[in-house]
Amino acid sequence: MRNKRVIFTFDQRCLEALEQITKQGRYDSYSDAIREALIISRALQKEQEAGFTEIVVRDPKKGKERVLVAPTLRILEE
Secondary structure: OOOOOOOOOOOOOHHHHHHHHHOOOOOOOHHHHHHHHHHHHHHHHHHHHOOOOOEEEEEEEOOOOEEEEOOHHHHOOO
């Protein structure tokens, strides 16, 4: 696998969100957090291409379930 250096520029709000995601997810670096976010995003895009637009999340401890509608999936439908 070939590595390529990429430089991102973030506004203050996005940088704070990245810092929070990195900390809460216990990632070693911003790049690890971004890499996983890209993998998840691609997986969701593939599901959207198959016609799916909702994400179901479950709390097994409480037996609760929620349905999320990802904004990017709705944008891809248009």
